[in-house]
Structure formats: structure tokens, C-alpha cells
Amino acid sequence: MTFNDFDDPYWPLFSETRRPSRYVGCEWGAGLPEKKNATVRFCLAFPDVYEIGMSYVGYQILYPLLKSLDEADVERVYCPWVDMEEQLRLHGLPLASLETGRSLSRFDVVGFTLQYELSYTNILTMLDLGGIPLFSKDRGDDDPLVIAGGPGAMTPEPLAPFLDAVCMGDGEITLPAIVERLSAAVGCSRSEKLDALADLPGIYLPVRSVASFDSAGCDLRSSQLFPIRRATLKSMKGAFSSEGLLVPSASVVHDRVPVELFRGCTRGCRFCQAGMLYRPIRERTADEVVEAALRWTEKTGWEEIGLMSLASCDSSALGDVVERLKPALRERRVRLSLPSLRMDAFSVQLAAALEPVKRGGLTFAPEAGTQRMRNVINKGVSEDDIETTLEAAFAHGWERIKLYFMMGLPTETREDLEGIAKIAERAAEIGRKHRKRAEIAVSVAGFVPKPHTPFQWERQASVAELSERGRFIKSLVSNRRVTVRYHEGEQTRLEGIFARGDRRLADVLFEAWRNGARFDGWTETFRPDIWKAAFEAKAVDPEWYVARERPRDERFPWDHIDIGVSRDFLWRERERSREESLTPDCRFGDCNACGWERRGCGILEKMRAVSC
Amino acid sequence: MLKVRIVFSKRGRACFIPHIALPAVFSRSATRAGIRFVQTEGFSPRPKLSLGPELPVGIVALCEPMDVWLEEWRASFFDSWQRKLPDGFSLGGWEEAPLGNLGNSCEGAEYLIRVRDGGACEAVRSGYPWPEWVCRADYDGEWFRVVTERPGEHGPGALIRDLVEFGKMSGWAGVNVVRRVVGRLSGGELTGEKRVLPLVSLFSGDTNGN
Structure with a gap:
């Protein structure tokens, strides 16, 4: 009897780690044959654990996209949890791709997605375990190019010394262009390969720039022409849509078919970075959405479809899509879910259409407790919207509603915090009217001012302030059907530091990682003491990044990145927030001159076409 | 409604896919093959399937039984299902309308x-x-x-x-x-x-x- 299963050198490591299913693959859709003649071997790297990374829609698009290119082949890797990191080091084995077990150092390109500032130390872990020198300057011609994309790529300076290239914009544009250039540069030196990428749209080469700092802010000089403009798909019509998807065998956070309704959002919530970064709005047609949803359901066997977007209710095609999908999905016993719902657009009809998905509950984000504060943040949700939505949801059978709020928002008062408790109590009251077991789960996150938003100039609330405010909200809620959770301030603070950070933080990041900082976004592994020591050791004052309101003309370390929305617009919006003025969504009113009006805004073009 | 008893194997790295994840692995692969499961009754219907005794991760399994309730079964389904399984999983045999409860x-x-x-x-x-x-x-x-x-x-x-x-x-x-x-x-x-x-x-x- 022979069992070569046990000859796998990683087998003992799997046996000694928690949740080994994170590392074994065995997915449907990933077993495509390796392309032996590929000239550019790409590894998509996700700097968090498998179950989070497999829920990321981006790789469900980019993986098959890269696979479809003749010159490229693609594999994936996720960050090993601390126990697996220990095992890899103990056994002297490299971090390797899921598909073929190839060490990261043997790829041509390792591409990270930057979804969350608190996963940055994980990038260093993965490079180190993969046998790739951490700093770009230390890499040789045989080492892979380390690139990064995602929202964090629009503020990449804290990671600048570790990255060779940064991709800004839609991967459907940047990745095929990178593959084409690198394919033509096979056998070239590292520097020549970077030269080949330098003039591509949306590509920033941190290694070609020098940063200096003075009292007015950050100054970046580069051989590249600044600003770097984000590469944007003009329309989703005909945009790449894969034949199938990757289906995990182990459970993941979002275990469903992800179907993109549209990209971008013009609601203009002033705290929301995604709403500013991903403009303009580009919708998929109802035909495309329905066709993809049915195709992927059949090809994957998933029991649920999630219609994804920044605010799914805003899709003009949604009603049509739901109506057309309903009978087919009922017949196939597939559930439909809308993960991002707005309280001002949730309708009774939608509640009825989604009824079969009750199991998971419904989530809404009023974000703030009073109308005044919702005006400050431009969250156009009224008290009536909240009441109507909760009535509709409970009346249609949901028993558990999750409500997301923020604390520490600019101009926040005690009354705004009391408002959160009031909404929660009122929600429980409405729920009780319809369902005996109605439950309200309130989650309150500390507000983090993000770059490229109207609040990029704001001071961030301190750890003590957030902690005090969280306790205060909790103390106001007495209803047993309501649970209140708030995030720990230390992690929020670190997220804020890196969100608006500059290149000086790279040293701090390296120091913290060297001293054991891992999975900083996870409460069980986050070690504030390590970070405190790292800031001290590198003589960097963390408070400088978060504890001050920034002057209007401060030079930001992300000023060299042009996302399409202008700084003037952001400042105007910041001023309007102080006046508690709402700025209407330009889809339903006048153009707000966000910057896109000068470079091909679909909404404006549609309006012009109608008026002609 | 038809009960079919299937035996399957779990080899290689698939041995580290936990027992609790197997119902989804089999029901999704069946759906991909065009095989329709009967759904359980109740508030959260799911494909009706009963696995044999629990198997901890890290154990190679060569002949594990499960009962599945299907709307229809044809001998040709066996091969189509087999082709839609992820790496490491394989069906070893089947029997239509078996007697007795799987646990016993x-x-x-x-x-x-x-x-x-x-x-x-x-x-x-x-x-x-x-x-x-x-x-x-x-x-x-x-x-x-x-x-x-x-x-x-x-x-x-x-x-x-x-x-x-x-x-x-x-x-x-x-x-x-x-x-x-x-x-x-x-x-x-x-x-x-x-x-x-x-x-x-x-x-x-x-x-x-x-």
C-alpha cells in the first residue's frame, strides 16, 4: 500500500495549524491547466487570510482576466495565519501559491491588493516568507516585480519603499497593459522592466521618486510626469466578464456568486473614500447582469447571488434585474442578496423580492444618529426613511437588523451620540411590533478621515475620546433586544495614521513588523505596544498624522495622484459640511462639478444627449 | 424523491477540507452537473444530504458513505457528478434506494x-x-x-x-x-x-x- 498523499512536504504543516483548509486550495474553477509557455507569471496576493481574500470580488475578476491573456498565467496566495508562518519558518519552506505550490520568488510579478491599512504588515510577512527582499532597492533582476492595486494604491506612500509599481484604477486596463509590456521585456533587467511600465496609464513607480518634507507638507519629485491619473474604464459595456468563478471548498466570509451591478457612486457621502475614488458611475445593463448571474449560478453551484455595488439600490437596472431573476432563481432554489442597502432607497417591493434571504438578516448604515450629523456627512437619509425601511424589513419577515454607525465624526456632539441610541431603541420597538424575536445589532466604528475625501483635512478623534463615546452610547441602551458593539480605538487610530500617512511611516512599519506586528486588523493579534515602540524607535510622531486639523493648503503625500475628483470640489464639500448643507446626487439634479465633468462623466453625457 | 447512497474518497490536500464543509462541496458540484437535490423542509431549506461518521481533517479517506436525496437519478449522473468535483474528491460507487438509515x-x-x-x-x-x-x-x-x-x-x-x-x-x-x-x-x-x-x-x- 502506498499513499503519496503524505509525501507533500507541507502535509505536516497542515497537520499542526488551525484551519488548514486556508492553505490547501481544492477549489472549483482554479484547476485550470498551468500554461507552460506563459512569459509573465503573475501571483495575485491577498494580505489577509483565505476566507477574507476569497470573498474579495476583485480577484474573481482579475484572476480569469489574467488567465485569459495568452502571455500570462496566474496563481494566488493568501497571508498565512501566525501559526502557519511559524510552521513555514520552522520547516524552512517558502510561502507558495495555492495552484502549483510555486514559491513567490519564482513569479515574474507578485501583485497585492491594498484593501485595508491594517494589513500592511502582512505584506511584509508574505514577501519575506516568499523569499523576496522586502525593499525594492534590494531586489535583483531575478526577483519578481512587487506591485499593488486597490483603494490603498491611491495613497501608497507608507508602502513606497516596498513596492516596485503601483497600479491605480481599473485592473481591466492596468493589468493587461503590464502583461503586454513585461512580455516584451523578457530577459531585460529590472530597471528596464520598470522603464517599460513607466508611461502606462495609472502606473506609479515609487522607486523613481524622492520624497522630502517641510512645514507645508510633503514634496515628491520623480522622473515620472505627475500627477498620475487613475486609469478608468469608460463604460462597463463589454467589460471583461469571465466564463466561471473560483468556488472555495472551505467556508469563506461571503460564500456566494458576486455580480457587479455598477462601479462608482455619486451619492457624495463626505466620509466615504470609495464614493470618491471609483467615480464615475458605470452601470452594467440589466441584460448583462441577468446573463452573468444565471451563467455563474450554473457554473459554480452556489446557492446565493449577491448583487454587489457601493449602493446596490441605486442601480437603475435593479428592479428589472430582480424581476427577471426571481423566477429563474426560484426554480433553481438560489437566493438573492443585496449586501449594500441604503435606507432611503429600500422599498417594500425590494423587501418582498429579497424575502427568501431572511436567514442572514439585513444590514443598513444610517451612519449617524441625528439629521444634523447626517447632513454634515451628506448621508441623505431622513428620519422618515429610517422608520419606513425598518417597518418594511420587519413586516416582510426579517428578525435581525444590523445598523452601522460612526462616532468621532467632525462637529459631533453629545446629542448625535444620543441619537444613535434612540434609533436603535426605536428600531427594536418597530421590530417588536412585527416579530416577537426581533433583534437589533448596532455596530459603531470610530471615524477615520481618509485621503481623497472632503474630510481629508479633519482631525481624528483620539483613542480616549472614542472609547468614552463608545461607552456612552452603550450606557444609553437598555433594551435587551439591542446589542451595541464599538470598535477599539487603538486600531482605529493606527488605521488613521496609515490612511493619511507618508513615506516616513515605511520605517515604522518595518520596525513594527520586525518586532512581531502581524494581522493588525485582528483584535486577537493586534499589539499596540509594538507599534508604540516602533514609532518611538524611528522618532516618528504618530499624533502628527491624526491629531491635528490640517490647513487647507497643506501638501499631501497623495497630491501626485489624480483620482478624477478635484481638490477644489473636496474642499467645497468640506465647507458645505460645516454649513450642514446637503449636496444632492448629480444623477437626480445639477452637476456638482466634482472634476469628472471635464473628463467624460457618463451622467453628464447622458443629460446632454437628452437635452439635444 | 429518491435516496441514493454514494461512497466517496478524499485524497491529498482535500483531506484538510473539514467535514462540515462537505455538504456544500457535494451539493454545489451536483448542481454544476445538473443534478437536483431535494431540499429540506423548514425556515432555511438546504440540499438534503446525510454524511457518514465525522472525519477529522488530515485523514486520508478512501470509502466514505453519504446519503443524498435527489429529484431524479440516472446511472449517467455518476460520471457527470464526478467530473464536477474539486481536486481531491472522487466518487467511488452508488446504490439506489438503499435500505436502512445511514447511521445504523x-x-x-x-x-x-x-x-x-x-x-x-x-x-x-x-x-x-x-x-x-x-x-x-x-x-x-x-x-x-x-x-x-x-x-x-x-x-x-x-x-x-x-x-x-x-x-x-x-x-x-x-x-x-x-x-x-x-x-x-x-x-x-x-x-x-x-x-x-x-x-x-x-x-x-x-x-x-x-
Whole structure:
């Protein structure tokens, strides 16, 4: 009897780690044959654990996209949890791709997605375990190019010394262009390969720039022409849509078919970075959405479809899509879910259409407790919207509603915090009217001012302030059907530091990682003491990044990145927030001159076409 | 509604996909193959499927039973389902409308256990007190062949933990375990050595490894 299963050198490591299913693959859709003649071997790297990374829609698009290119082949890797990191080091084995077990150092390109500032130390872990020198300057011609994309790529300076290239914009544009250039540069030196990428749209080469700092802010000089403009798909019509998807065998956070309704959002919530970064709005047609949803359901066997977007209710095609999908999905016993719902657009009809998905509950984000504060943040949700939505949801059978709020928002008062408790109590009251077991789960996150938003100039609330405010909200809620959770301030603070950070933080990041900082976004592994020591050791004052309101003309370390929305617009919006003025969504009113009006805004073009 | 009993194997890295994830692996692959499960009743309907005794991760499994309730079954479905399974999973055989409940039918399980460390292996061979629910334990120079009764009550987890402790091994990595088959117990005092037979009549798999 022979069992070569046990000859796998990683087998003992799997046996000694928690949740080994994170590392074994065995997915449907990933077993495509390796392309032996590929000239550019790409590894998509996700700097968090498998179950989070497999829920990321981006790789469900980019993986098959890269696979479809003749010159490229693609594999994936996720960050090993601390126990697996220990095992890899103990056994002297490299971090390797899921598909073929190839060490990261043997790829041509390792591409990270930057979804969350608190996963940055994980990038260093993965490079180190993969046998790739951490700093770009230390890499040789045989080492892979380390690139990064995602929202964090629009503020990449804290990671600048570790990255060779940064991709800004839609991967459907940047990745095929990178593959084409690198394919033509096979056998070239590292520097020549970077030269080949330098003039591509949306590509920033941190290694070609020098940063200096003075009292007015950050100054970046580069051989590249600044600003770097984000590469944007003009329309989703005909945009790449894969034949199938990757289906995990182990459970993941979002275990469903992800179907993109549209990209971008013009609601203009002033705290929301995604709403500013991903403009303009580009919708998929109802035909495309329905066709993809049915195709992927059949090809994957998933029991649920999630219609994804920044605010799914805003899709003009949604009603049509739901109506057309309903009978087919009922017949196939597939559930439909809308993960991002707005309280001002949730309708009774939608509640009825989604009824079969009750199991998971419904989530809404009023974000703030009073109308005044919702005006400050431009969250156009009224008290009536909240009441109507909760009535509709409970009346249609949901028993558990999750409500997301923020604390520490600019101009926040005690009354705004009391408002959160009031909404929660009122929600429980409405729920009780319809369902005996109605439950309200309130989650309150500390507000983090993000770059490229109207609040990029704001001071961030301190750890003590957030902690005090969280306790205060909790103390106001007495209803047993309501649970209140708030995030720990230390992690929020670190997220804020890196969100608006500059290149000086790279040293701090390296120091913290060297001293054991891992999975900083996870409460069980986050070690504030390590970070405190790292800031001290590198003589960097963390408070400088978060504890001050920034002057209007401060030079930001992300000023060299042009996302399409202008700084003037952001400042105007910041001023309007102080006046508690709402700025209407330009889809339903006048153009707000966000910057896109000068470079091909679909909404404006549609309006012009109608008026002609 | 038709009950079909299937036996399957879990090999290679798929051995680390937990038991709890298997219903989704099988129901999704069946859907991809165009095979329709009957749904359970109740508030959260799901594909009706019943797995055999729990199998901890890290154990190679060659002949595991499960019952599935389908709207329709044709012999050709077996191959189409097989083609839609993820790497490491394979169907070994089937039987339509089997008699009896799966749990009661699983009378025994047969394991192959290899203790990697020579010293620990010798210690187990010469002095390990096998529990009363182990009805056979032979050693062939490399593998212990162990037959257990009532696998639903006595899984391999506790046995391996005990062996690891007894042999003073560093952990599970020191032991290789194969569950060859879960099924009916045969043999005994009158008919010879205890063996475990697969639960389906159309078994086409291999319980001897590669």
C-alpha cells in the first residue's frame, strides 16, 4: 500500500495549524491547466487570510482576466495565519501559491491588493516568507516585480519603499497593459522592466521618486510626469466578464456568486473614500447582469447571488434585474442578496423580492444618529426613511437588523451620540411590533478621515475620546433586544495614521513588523505596544498624522495622484459640511462639478444627449 | 424523491477540507452537473444530504458513505457528478434506494495508521492498550490495520490523540492516518478476522492506496 498523499512536504504543516483548509486550495474553477509557455507569471496576493481574500470580488475578476491573456498565467496566495508562518519558518519552506505550490520568488510579478491599512504588515510577512527582499532597492533582476492595486494604491506612500509599481484604477486596463509590456521585456533587467511600465496609464513607480518634507507638507519629485491619473474604464459595456468563478471548498466570509451591478457612486457621502475614488458611475445593463448571474449560478453551484455595488439600490437596472431573476432563481432554489442597502432607497417591493434571504438578516448604515450629523456627512437619509425601511424589513419577515454607525465624526456632539441610541431603541420597538424575536445589532466604528475625501483635512478623534463615546452610547441602551458593539480605538487610530500617512511611516512599519506586528486588523493579534515602540524607535510622531486639523493648503503625500475628483470640489464639500448643507446626487439634479465633468462623466453625457 | 447512497474518497490536500464543509462541496458540484437535490423542509431549506461518521481533517479517506436525496437519478449522473468535483474528491460507487438509515448501517470503520517515529512505533506495537471498541489491530511492518466498532460514537480523533500521547510524539504530524472504509462489519470469531465492507454494491474505488 502506498499513499503519496503524505509525501507533500507541507502535509505536516497542515497537520499542526488551525484551519488548514486556508492553505490547501481544492477549489472549483482554479484547476485550470498551468500554461507552460506563459512569459509573465503573475501571483495575485491577498494580505489577509483565505476566507477574507476569497470573498474579495476583485480577484474573481482579475484572476480569469489574467488567465485569459495568452502571455500570462496566474496563481494566488493568501497571508498565512501566525501559526502557519511559524510552521513555514520552522520547516524552512517558502510561502507558495495555492495552484502549483510555486514559491513567490519564482513569479515574474507578485501583485497585492491594498484593501485595508491594517494589513500592511502582512505584506511584509508574505514577501519575506516568499523569499523576496522586502525593499525594492534590494531586489535583483531575478526577483519578481512587487506591485499593488486597490483603494490603498491611491495613497501608497507608507508602502513606497516596498513596492516596485503601483497600479491605480481599473485592473481591466492596468493589468493587461503590464502583461503586454513585461512580455516584451523578457530577459531585460529590472530597471528596464520598470522603464517599460513607466508611461502606462495609472502606473506609479515609487522607486523613481524622492520624497522630502517641510512645514507645508510633503514634496515628491520623480522622473515620472505627475500627477498620475487613475486609469478608468469608460463604460462597463463589454467589460471583461469571465466564463466561471473560483468556488472555495472551505467556508469563506461571503460564500456566494458576486455580480457587479455598477462601479462608482455619486451619492457624495463626505466620509466615504470609495464614493470618491471609483467615480464615475458605470452601470452594467440589466441584460448583462441577468446573463452573468444565471451563467455563474450554473457554473459554480452556489446557492446565493449577491448583487454587489457601493449602493446596490441605486442601480437603475435593479428592479428589472430582480424581476427577471426571481423566477429563474426560484426554480433553481438560489437566493438573492443585496449586501449594500441604503435606507432611503429600500422599498417594500425590494423587501418582498429579497424575502427568501431572511436567514442572514439585513444590514443598513444610517451612519449617524441625528439629521444634523447626517447632513454634515451628506448621508441623505431622513428620519422618515429610517422608520419606513425598518417597518418594511420587519413586516416582510426579517428578525435581525444590523445598523452601522460612526462616532468621532467632525462637529459631533453629545446629542448625535444620543441619537444613535434612540434609533436603535426605536428600531427594536418597530421590530417588536412585527416579530416577537426581533433583534437589533448596532455596530459603531470610530471615524477615520481618509485621503481623497472632503474630510481629508479633519482631525481624528483620539483613542480616549472614542472609547468614552463608545461607552456612552452603550450606557444609553437598555433594551435587551439591542446589542451595541464599538470598535477599539487603538486600531482605529493606527488605521488613521496609515490612511493619511507618508513615506516616513515605511520605517515604522518595518520596525513594527520586525518586532512581531502581524494581522493588525485582528483584535486577537493586534499589539499596540509594538507599534508604540516602533514609532518611538524611528522618532516618528504618530499624533502628527491624526491629531491635528490640517490647513487647507497643506501638501499631501497623495497630491501626485489624480483620482478624477478635484481638490477644489473636496474642499467645497468640506465647507458645505460645516454649513450642514446637503449636496444632492448629480444623477437626480445639477452637476456638482466634482472634476469628472471635464473628463467624460457618463451622467453628464447622458443629460446632454437628452437635452439635444 | 429518491435516496441514493454514494461512497466517496478524499485524497491529498482535500483531506484538510473539514467535514462540515462537505455538504456544500457535494451539493454545489451536483448542481454544476445538473443534478437536483431535494431540499429540506423548514425556515432555511438546504440540499438534503446525510454524511457518514465525522472525519477529522488530515485523514486520508478512501470509502466514505453519504446519503443524498435527489429529484431524479440516472446511472449517467455518476460520471457527470464526478467530473464536477474539486481536486481531491472522487466518487467511488452508488446504490439506489438503499435500505436502512445511514447511521445504523455504519457498523465499523477500518483504519491504516503509520507512526512515523521508529521508537514511538515500537512503543505502540509492543504496549499500546487499544480501547475496547477497537476489534482488530495488526501491524504489517509499516502500518497498523485497525478496525473499530460504532464509528459514529468512536471517531479517530480521540484515538490519534491518545496514540500521540502514548508514543510521546510531537503532534498529529507524527502519525499518518487513512480511513480505508466505513461500512458493515463482517467476520468475527466464527468466520475469521473482522473486516469492514463498503455500504454500496457498485463500489468501484480502491481501498489500497495509489
